[in-house]
Amino acid sequence: MDEFYKLWMSGLQRLMDSHIYDPSGKPYPARDDFNMLNARLERLLSGKLSENEKISILTGLRGTGKSTLLAQLFGVASEKRIRTLYVDAGRLILEGFNLNDFLKKWENDAAFTSERPIRKTLLLIDEVHYDENWGLFLKSMFDRNKANTDLMIVATGSSALKIKINPDLGRRAIFTEILPLHFREFARIFGGITDKNTPDTSFIFTSSDAKSVAKKAMDMSAEVNKYFSSLPIKAVENYFAFGGLPVFKHINEPLLVNNAIKSIVESVIARDITAMKGYKSQALSRLYSLACLIAESEKITLEKLSDSLKLKDNRTLYGLIDGFVMSGLLFPVKSYGRRHHQTRKAPKLLFSHPLFREALLEGAVPGRVAGRKYEEVLAASFRRCFVGSFGAEMYFDSAEGSADYIIKRPDRTKITIEVSASKEEISQIPSTMKKSASTYGLLIGSKEISLVENNIVKLPIKYLLLA
Numbered sequence: 001m002d003e004f005y006k007l008w009m010s011g012l013q014r015l016m017d018s019h020i021y022d023p024s025g026k027p028y029p030a031r032d033d034f035n036m037l038n039a040r041l042e043r044l045l046s047g048k049l050s051e052n053e054k055i056s057i058l059t060g061l062r063g064t065g066k067s068t069l070l071a072q073l074f075g076v077a078s079e080k081r082i083r084t085l086y087v088d089a090g091r092l093i094l095e096g097f098n099l100n101d102f103l104k105k106w107e108n109d110a111a112f113t114s115e116r117p118i119r120k121t122l123l124l125i126d127e128v129h130y131d132e133n134w135g136l137f138l139k140s141m142f143d144r145n146k147a148n149t150d151l152m153i154v155a156t157g158s159s160a161l162k163i164k165i166n167p168d169l170g171r172r173a174i175f176t177e178i179l180p181l182h183f184r185e186f187a188r189i190f191g192g193i194t195d196k197n198t199p200d201t202s203f204i205f206t207s208s209d210a211k212s213v214a215k216k217a218m219d220m221s222a223e224v225n226k227y228f229s230s231l232p233i234k235a236v237e238n239y240f241a242f243g244g245l246p247v248f249k250h251i252n253e254p255l256l257v258n259n260a261i262k263s264i265v266e267s268v269i270a271r272d273i274t275a276m277k278g279y280k281s282q283a284l285s286r287l288y289s290l291a292c293l294i295a296e297s298e299k300i301t302l303e304k305l306s307d308s309l310k311l312k313d314n315r316t317l318y319g320l321i322d323g324f325v326m327s328g329l330l331f332p333v334k335s336y337g338r339r340h341h342q343t344r345k346a347p348k349l350l351f352s353h354p355l356f357r358e359a360l361l362e363g364a365v366p367g368r369v370a371g372r373k374y375e376e377v378l379a380a381s382f383r384r385c386f387v388g389s390f391g392a393e394m395y396f397d398s399a400e401g402s403a404d405y406i407i408k409r410p411d412r413t414k415i416t417i418e419v420s421a422s423k424e425e426i427s428q429i430p431s432t433m434k435k436s437a438s439t440y441g442l443l444i445g446s447k448e449i450s451l452v453e454n455n456i457v458k459l460p461i462k463y464l465l466l467a
Contacts, residue, residue: 001097001101005109016074016075020071028246031069033058033178038073041073048149051146052172053174055154055155055169056155057163057176059156059163060328062158063245064247070126073124082119083120084121084123087102087126088127089125103137115148124153124155125156136168139168139172158267160272180380181245181246182384186243186244187239191231191235198466199220201463204217204444204464205415209455210440210441213440228462236465242254242355261358268327272323289309291324291360295356298369300349302314329352330349334347334394337398352380354377357369374420374445375405386409386410391408392407394408399435413439416432418444419442421461426452441457443457446459446460447460
């Protein structure tokens, strides 16, 4: 341990700099989630860090920038003269050590104890789940640190599966899922567009009625048009192709991006889903094929998937799909209706970003599912606007001739949504609005903004991208 510890500490600043700065020495742009973490750091400094903020755990797909977030936090903390340590649990385990071993060595070297840190201290742990006792370790750190407000821990885990099923932390930590980039983040990170005066159109989901949506959209139309005209050429096209993951900022070859995305999917299968107990190796071997089938299917049926994968029962199939959902790769949308109806209907399965569908299908996306990418942007917007809000849910309407989706907001009111790359016909919306008693309906994909029948708003797709 002594030799490894010395090597790690001597190379730590270089490692952090490689995450903070690009090859030209320019700092990488920070994700929106950094502001949340930096605010907690400020509360650590001021002694106002709440009990459950002492441990923050960042989950989510590989490639979403979690390690970079830790490095950027390391840089800010160092500038503020906070005692800071970054450790990669995966590297520790590879060397034959664990988090507890490393912490003891650090405490001896820095002459402090977790119970009485004396000065403000920040512990950053990357890939925490590689230590099989990580939950117990963090629980112990929380209990030891209970009497002071001088120690803050931020940990990441690409394996959302292990993190979500670990029982040791309970209410002792705040869990935050780091989602793929939304379009405004993409434009800032890849296109150099500043946040200042960037339109936020989330009002399309949060307004009280259709007239309010239409008025706000029209009032903002010049600003929205100006924003899109300032973007680099093919910005929207590039967002769908590779722009969901900041890890691809410096990869310009489409083939390399495609291979890297498929590698992420393979890693989710090999490292995350296989970590769950109870799967048979025969079923696990079919996971990549399952992802490809979902990518190319317009309508998912359990029978079709089971037959294609030669699975004997739907329970195994449900387990495999649930693995993809828990890893963050897929987002399930339940069928609208009574609970027993929902359980009999297969959910609509959307990828967390359109780039995964594109990569799994080698760029040859069939016309029947080409429009699904806009549905995936809609699902991502819903998660940003409403995740964490009690009672917020998203459904699809499985009836023939109906609109695509129903969003139930935290106040229990509903919105009906039809989304497409280019569409003007609203005939599918009224029946779903009536069925769900929706407050208003949205047709997203129209050329122009218009209010129809006082309760349906037609909007261009760019309003969804900015939501």
